[in-house]
Amino acid sequence: MKRDTDSIRQARESFNRVLGSQKYADIIRDSGHLELLLELAGSGHRSVLDIGTGNGYLAFPLAKRLPDANVVGIDIAEKIVERNNAFARERGIKNLSFLAFDGLLYPFESGSFDLIVTRYAFHHFPNAGNAVRQMNQILRKNGKVLVSDPMRSSAGRGEIIDDFMRVKKDGHIRFYSSEALDGLFLSSGFRKEAQVITDMRFPFPRQAEYTELYNRLTEEEKSLYDMTDNDGVIWVNNIHVGNTVFAKE
Ligand SMILES: C[S@@+](CC[C@H](N)C(=O)[O-])C[C@H]1O[C@@H](n2cnc3c(N)ncnc32)[C@H](O)[C@@H]1O
Incomplete structure (x- = not known):
């Protein structure tokens, strides 16, 4: 429980710092993914x-479409929550809070x-099993969950990606393989009901910790996410994103 709250504190501090910035909005924007x-x-x-609504990248278009x-967006980062509410009020959006x-x-x-x-956001949930059980409870019968999150490779040592993600200290817990995610929901x-896999690529900032981790990987491990060192910047050239719909039985 203490570990859970420590990771949430870390995530809250980190996301309260970055979520309101234009730079962050540009990083998470992906119109094709949003449409999907x-x-x-x-x-x-x-x-x-x-x-884990963040700046409402998905919540605002959902409220417009429906x-x-x-539509309610929840998050641990209270600063962005206040900002989103002000933004919705200013624009007279009545069905979103x-x-x-x-x-x-x-x-x-x-x-x-x-x-x-x-x-x-799912990879930030400290107790994913408990989160999924609660989702089931707060859903109506036949209600649905759409989870979109990068996935661990299930071939070989897929968990190497989490070592890199934790360097940032933003409350990263772990990515789930498609099978592990299914396990959480089916149990x-x-x-x-459906799954569409999309791909993502991103660099880690030029930083010694990333280079050290990278230099310890075997060629086979690098190939799991097609990782490369481009002039001191470590790239994840291909990680799958699972966009999965689960329905309450
Ligand atoms: C990478 S951002 C994604 C934000 C938004 N969903 C988007 O697609 O742009 C992760 C979000 O998860 C939130 N978060 C972190 N830990 C959380 C938790 N335990 N429960 C709910 N949200 C959390 C963060 O504050 C942040 O807004």
């Missing part, structure tokens, strides 16, 4: 929850939502 998620989210929903739905929470307990009653979405009363 809106498609996978489907239509006809009345109440939608976006967990004018009859009430944001809420700060402790990162562990979703503050909603059973059966509150018919869709839960979460983009690039908590969900069935898998």
Whole structure:
């Protein structure tokens, strides 16, 4: 429990610092990916929850696409929550609101939502099993969860990617392989409905810790994510992103 709250504190500090910046908005923007998620989210929903909403990159378009739905975005980073609420108010968006929470307990009653979405945040959840059980509880019958997150390779030592991700100290817990993610959801009363795999590439900042980790990898390990050292900048040239829909049984 202490470890859980330590990682949440780390994530909160880190994300409160970066989430409001234009630089961060540019990094997370990906219009093709957004379009895919809106498609996978489907239509006809009345109440939608976006967990780890950040600057509302997914929540704002969802609220626009689903004018009859009430959309709520939650996050541990209270500064961005305030900013998002101000932004929604200024623009007269009536069906969207944001809420700060402790990162562990979703503050909603059973059966509150018919869709839960979460983009690039699942790897920050300190107790993913508990998070998935709560998702099941706050969803209505036949409700759906759309999880979008980079995936560990299930071939070989896929966990090497997490060593790199933790250098940043932003509360990274772990990426899940497709099989491990299925395991979490299927054991908590969900069935898998759809999965579309997309790809992502990104550099780590030029920093000794990354180079040291990279230099310890075998060629086989580097090939798991097609990692390269381009003049001192370590690149992950290919990591799969799972965009997966689970339905409550
Ligand atoms: C990489 S950002 C993604 C933000 C947004 N979903 C997007 O697609 O741009 C990760 C988000 O997860 C939030 N986060 C971190 N730990 C969390 C937790 N335990 N529960 C909910 N959100 C969390 C961070 O504050 C941050 O907003």
